[in-house]
Amino acid sequence: MDWTKQLGRYVLVMLLQVLLFDQLQLWGACHPYIYVLCLLMMPITLAHSVDMVIGAVAGLIMDIFSNTLGVHMAACTFIMFVRPYLIGAIINDKDRLNEQISLRAIGLEALIKYVVILVFIHHMMVFSLAAWSWDHIGFVLLETLVSSLLTIAVIIGYNLLRYR
Amino acid sequence: MQTLLKILLKYSNFLVFIILEVAAFLLISMNNVYPRSSMFSTANEVVAWQNAVISDICGYFSLRSQNEQLVAENVALRNQINALDSTRDMSAFRYQDAKVVQMTTDRLHNHLTINRGSKDSVSREQGIRNAEGVVGIVQTVGRNYSVVLPLINTQTNLSCRFTKNGYIGTLKWDGKDSRFALLADVAAHMVVNPGDTIVTSGLSKAFPEGIPVGIVENSVLKEGDSYHTIRVRLSTNFKRLKYVEVVNNMHQNELEELTDGLD
Numbered sequence: 346m347d348w349t350k351q352l353g354r355y356v357l358v359m360l361l362q363v364l365l366f367d368q369l370q371l372w373g374a375c376h377p378y379i380y381v382l383c384l385l386m387m388p389i390t391l392a393h394s395v396d397m398v399i400g401a402v403a404g405l406i407m408d409i410f411s412n413t414l415g416v417h418m419a420a421c422t423f424i425m426f427v428r429p430y431l432i433g434a435i436i437n438d439k440d441r442l443n444e445q446i447s448l449r450a451i452g453l454e455a456l457i458k459y460v461v462i463l464v465f466i467h468h469m470m471v472f473s474l475a476a477w478s479w480d481h482i483g484f485v486l487l488e489t490l491v492s493s494l495l496t497i498a499v500i501i502g503y504n505l506l507r508y509r
Numbered sequence: 510m511q512t513l514l515k516i517l518l519k520y521s522n523f524l525v526f527i528i529l530e531v532a533a534f535l536l537i538s539m540n541n542v543y544p545r546s547s548m549f550s551t552a553n554e555v556v557a558w559q560n561a562v563i564s565d566i567c568g569y570f571s572l573r574s575q576n577e578q579l580v581a582e583n584v585a586l587r588n589q590i591n592a593l594d595s596t597r598d599m600s601a602f603r604y605q606d607a608k609v610v611q612m613t614t615d616r617l618h619n620h621l622t623i624n625r626g627s628k629d630s631v632s633r634e635q636g637i638r639n640a641e642g643v644v645g646i647v648q649t650v651g652r653n654y655s656v657v658l659p660l661i662n663t664q665t666n667l668s669c670r671f672t673k674n675g676y677i678g679t680l681k682w683d684g685k686d687s688r689f690a691l692l693a694d695v696a697a698h699m700v701v702n703p704g705d706t707i708v709t710s711g712l713s714k715a716f717p718e719g720i721p722v723g724i725v726e727n728s729v730l731k732e733g734d735s736y737h738t739i740r741v742r743l744s745t746n747f748k749r750l751k752y753v754e755v756v757n758n759m760h761q762n763e764l765e766e767l768t769d770g771l772d
Contacts, residue, residue: 364563373615394525401529408536410556412620412656415536422529426522474537476617481663481684484617 351445355383355403363410374488377495380407381467382503384421385460388445389429400425413475420470424463435459448504460500461493468493557622557654560611580606580752583640587754602717603757605629607637610654614747617684619662621645625755626653636715636756642744643667643722644753646715660722661687661747669722670710674699677710680722680741687747689726692739701728701737714758714765 362380369375384400391399404421408414432442435455448456472485472492517524584604591602605625612621625631627650637644637657645659646667658665660682667680669692678695692707705725711718723741730737758764 363559368563370615376616393522397522397525397529401533404533409553413537413618414539415533418536419530419533422526422533426526477537478663481617484684 351383351387355380358383359406362407367410372491374484375491375495376472376488377492377499378407378417378468378471379496379499381421381424381464381496382500384425385428385463385500386445386447389432389442393426393429396428397422397425413471416471416474419474420467423470424467427466428463431459431462447508449508456504457501460497464496464500465489465493468496553651554653557610557624557651560622561624561654564608564610576752577606577608580754584754601758601760603759605631605755605757607753607755609750609753612659612747612750614661614687617663619659619687619747620648621657621659621750623655623657623753623755624653626651626655628652629755630757631655631755632761634715635758635761636713636720637753638716638720638756639745639750639753641721641746643709643716643720644745644747644750647755657753659747660690660743660745667722668710668712669707670718672706672708672719677712678707678739680707688743690723690741690743692725692741693736695737695739697730697735697737699737701725701739703727707741714761716756717758 400421404417407417469489472488607623607625613619635647645657648658649656663684670677678692682690707722709716709720721744723743726740726742728737728739
């Protein structure tokens with residue numbers, strides 16, 4: 346897989362994230378972080394620790410844009426840590442994993458499982474770490490649910506359009 | 510030694526994971542206690558510039574120049590009033606206009622970025638207001654931009670008083686509605702009516718006394734409570750915030766030196 350393409354997509358997705366999705370004001374609780382698309386779809390050909398460092402850096406960049414230093418970094422590092430184990434658990438045919446993780450590579454059912462679990466973990470961590478107290482747990486859960494749904498829809502939609 | 514190395518090598522992935530997570534959590538906890546470096550926030554030049562561009566694009570083109578004119582005029586007038594008004598000791602305060610380039614209103618920790626920084630001699634803990642009332646307090650200062658903690662941030666506390674009898678309370682935000690905040694520490698023996706006006710107390714260095722904060726919407730006093738639960742409708746409309754003023758206390762250094770001497 347071509348890494349310049351991955352980087353190009355990251356830049357485009359970050360632009361969309363900052364210019365469009367960060368400006369959304371839907372129902373007061375919808376703050377989707379679609380930039381995780383790039384992390385989730387990255388091929389798992391690299392060493393596990395390199396994966397996690399990439400996740401941490403991507404999270405740190407998002408943190409600077411949202412004034413939440415460390416929050417996205419923690420969440421992204423965690424999903425990059427879990428990712429290979431989850432892939433191992435979901436997918437039986439491991440020969441097909443030389444390319445990036447997409448609809449074409451792993452099929453719809455596996456993709457949905459994979460995206461839903463990781464996006465939910467990521468958003469849950471981001472919103473609860475940003476709140477940094479138990480006082481607003483109800484709002485945090487609502488925010489997680491609503492935002493995750495939109496992020497998941499964007500990632501699956503992108504795969505349906507591009508990697509059918 | 511060799512076995513130790515082997516073990517480290519075997520669990521190197523987990524070690525990297527732990528190191529990265531510890532680093533992230535250190536950053537988060539530093540953030541919550543100590544003001545962050547301006548480089549890693551929206552006071553960062555690149556990020557703020559991008560936000561400034563967005564706010565320019567989204568701005569109301571036709572109204573903007575007029576607004577700017579009016580804000581500048583307001584500032585000039587307020588400075589004149591302060592110069593004249595020596596009886597209320599407000600002469601220590603000067604105002605400077607600023608534009609909001611980025612703002613969130615629907616999160617727990619809302620913040621806004623303004624286009625004034627250290628080169629305009631903005632410093633931490635300075636107050637931010639607009640024509641309607643109090644907006645917030647400067648948290649992080651970059652060269653050209655600063656990050657402000659607005660009243661609608663769960664971390665913000667502001668000392669306020671009732672205009673009718675000078676009774677003092679602390680304004681906090683519950684993270685729910687950007688139009689309302691809560692006034693704490695008002696003892697049960699005090700009579701609170703809807704419609705009572707709340708203004709700044711003048712006890713903090715950030716604001717002079719008497720800047721509008723809000724109006725009491727309702728107050729609840731449960732049996733056995735020693736404090737009222739007061740909901741305050743904020744004077745400032747945060748959803749429409751575009752132009753603000755930085756409050757500069759000319760005596761800030763002197764006050765800080767005095768209080769530092771007490772420790």
